[in-house]
Amino acid sequence: MRHHLHVDWRAGLSLVGAILAFLSLAFVVPIGVALAYGGEDLWVFVVSMAVTAGFGLGLRQLDPDPNPGAREAFLVVALTWLLAAVFGALPYVLAGNGTIASPINALFESMSGFTTTGATVMGDISFDTHSRAMMMWRQLTQWLGGMGIIVLAVAILSQMAVGGAQLMEAETPGPGVSKLTPHIAETARVLWIAYIGFTAFYITLLYGLHLGGYAPNMDFYNALAHGFTTLPTGGFSPEARSMEAFSPAVQWLAIPFMFVAGVNFVLWWHVISGDRFAILRDNEFRSYLGAVSVLTVIGTILLFVSSLETPETGMVGGNLERSARYAAFQIASLTNSTGYANMDFNEWNGSAQALLLFAMFIGGSTGSTGGGIKVLRWLVIIKSLRRELFTAIHPEAVRPVRMNGKPLDEDAIRGIYAFTLLFLALFFVGFLLLAADASRVAGFDPDTIALVSASIATIGNIGPGFGIVGPMGGYLEFPVTSKLLMIFYMWIGRLEIFPVLVLLTTAYWRS
Template sequence: MRLRVGWRASVSLSGTVLKYLSVAFLVPILVSLLYEREDLLVFVATMAGTALAGTLLERVGSPEDLGDREAFLMVGLTWLLVAFVGAVPYVLAGTGTIAHPVNALFESMSGFTTTGSTVMRDISVEAHSRELMMWRQLTQWLGGMGIVVLAVAILSELSVGGAQLMEAEAPGPGVEKLTPRIAETARALWLAYVGFSIAEVLLLSLLGATELAPNMTAYGALAHTFTTMPTGGFSPQARSIEAFSWAVQWAIIPFMVVAGTNFVLFWQLLNGDWREAVADSEFRFYAGVLASLTAIVSVLLFVDGALVDAENVGRVAGAIEPSVRHAAFQVVSIVTTTGYASMNFDIWSPPAQYALVFAMFLGGSAGSTGGAIKMIRWLVILKSIRRELFTTVHPSAVRPVRLAGEPLDETAVRGIYTFTLLYFVLFLGGALLLALDAARVDGFEIEVIGLITACAATLGNIGPGLGVVGPMGNFVDFPWTSKLLMVGLMWIGRLEIFPVLVLLTRAYWRS
């Protein structure tokens, strides 16, 4: 039986995306020209090689109308190719732990999927060039709103079939078409994304010009914006946002909240539909979860007093402002899957840490840059549970699950349950494989909480976990086989499971 997938068109369009992605290397090249020019040739060579590879792949076939099958293949293949391309500068630069090919691929996939888990042991602009560190940041910004969404927005070759492509890549159950043309919808999403990015750069730069944030430079403002808005979490500072003042930490929190919000709501606000935006049931649920978890963790930190001040010289038991600030920062960071750390939460009490582990499975809103399961799915699950309790008491009642007052199709409800079940199956299976691989390697020891949170962090595109993979730790000591497994988990998690798993079925290729 012949293949039923037009793979040549998928490969050709992936090549087109790769060719235009080469333009992104102009950013680290410009940074190199402004500073020491340590890795200038690395990025010039990578840019040329990426453009050539994209051009050659583009010639494999011709862009033609995309069906659902071709869209799945194109999106999955594009994200793999982009990760491999992003790893090349790390290998060519040849500095630090990320010079190893497997480590480079891990760091690149973690960047583009906005995971934020790292295998970089020495995180600083002293150990690595500024341009290499900025490339690391930029990979997250490019991957945040979506490589394919960006391509649909700017490339005419992808305008036809763009809806299928965005559906396959979209973070959440479906893409709301904001405008008559899907390319205009993609542009609207990216314009909102760019607008908030500019606002954050300006705010952090202004803080850096005052005594409130003396160590926040223009370079740092741009670098951290590149990883806040995509909910990525990479930082050129070894201690993440703990390296900055309380003012910077408070300033970043609202941008993380925005990044975890459905960007469709901002489009509605710009068009004057503020009532509809404010009344959005998912947003209200999202805000309620953030507020509730922040309150709980704040109380736990206040009572326990397990906060370490900026100079790491002691505890500040009973301090209200630090308790609220660190609780709000870490809850928002984990729920939105940003992965920043305002302090080492490995020193927190077990109840506070358990709250963060719980937050790892929540995720941001659909249509945001956040990962994990997503708020909309949890909202539907809770509504359906309430419906089941009601119909248990009233067997003859017909009570559909409603969102925004409209009944939700039962197929959509089943799809959400299926996704959530698959997510936990992959999580448990991944944790088991990591444990088996760890036991296979002599001399490698890791606690159970480290294994569990390592799997949750990579599948949910969260970044840090607890223990050895905590906020001040890294993933570098894992066996190379485990790192490749986690590369796969990051890829699957970013593409919301189904677009990847469907490629592994015989029915996709043959029937």
């Protein structure tokens, strides 16, 4: 008996091609930087732009008038992120500089960029090895991936407006972004306007600190680079020691913007539009604010009573400003998966490190650029568990789980449980596979906390972990097989697992 595909793969690939063709325009930014700094690596980005555009336009010819449905949307979203990382790796390979010149390392770095993970295999983060244009491309990949390539495509490519709703839902299959306007393409534009606005404001403030003498090394290049990586909760920095390289004024400024990046951008749009209290009425925002605040206070206390002192930072224990700054910065960074560091938290004591590991599992808000499980899911799980305890005492009671005063559909609650359990299961499996792979490589013996944090940092799109994958380290030493696993984890983690895994089922293609 013959089986026929029930997926319009030509329409799907055509739309992927259209997005890639548009994405090729992003190479204009590093081309401009290359021209501004003497033309170094200029040919690399010109060739990358031509190859990406040519491949995209070639795919586009498969179906000049695509009309994707919900089924095709999964294919479009999954392949777009994969191919964006593949073509985003071209400049690293063509330039041939440093550890990211090898194809696997280049793909790792590119996937980490587009998924806003921030994990790196770049062994030498400096302008001695890499051009300023190459480093800016590295930062730009995170900014493009932050709000979502698909959201950008829906906003700009008119031919995608018909299937725009399905594409946005496939990209964020969890509790998603509500429509702000009657048209999904207009909603996408609204989200990008808010995203661009916050980015421009942050860059202006960073450069303002430089002009005011409060941040001597935060020149315009650095301000632009960190603007491209803070709002998307990315964490790539052209500085080897991340935000530790900058003054306390820069670090304090970054904290509220990292927090902002973890908030649902829909809420920010309501605030900007005049509904100033919309954000305070939202259950998820209040929970997110509460979690970050409580963890920051606990972290500040743990650092203040410690004896922590480093050559780079001086005495932390007993110094309230430093304790508060380091705690607030790292909690804001790791809670929503930004991944920046203002000191090497490998040097923190066990209790403080456990606090950071706990923060990694929280995640940002839905509709934000943050990764992880997401605050809303944890909130629904807690509310549903409280309901189970109540109904155990009052079996006849009918008590729906409510969010913002509205009852949640039971199917949505089951979906949240399914995602959370799958996320945790994949995290544990990832840890076991990384441990098994490490055991077969002579001379490579990462400690358990490094393997645990590497698994959660990649599937949660967080970036740095502990041990060798700490904020001042990286993933370079892992064997190729482990890197391939982590590339896969970053990919499925950015798309919240289901849009990728559903492609691996027979039912998707045949039923």
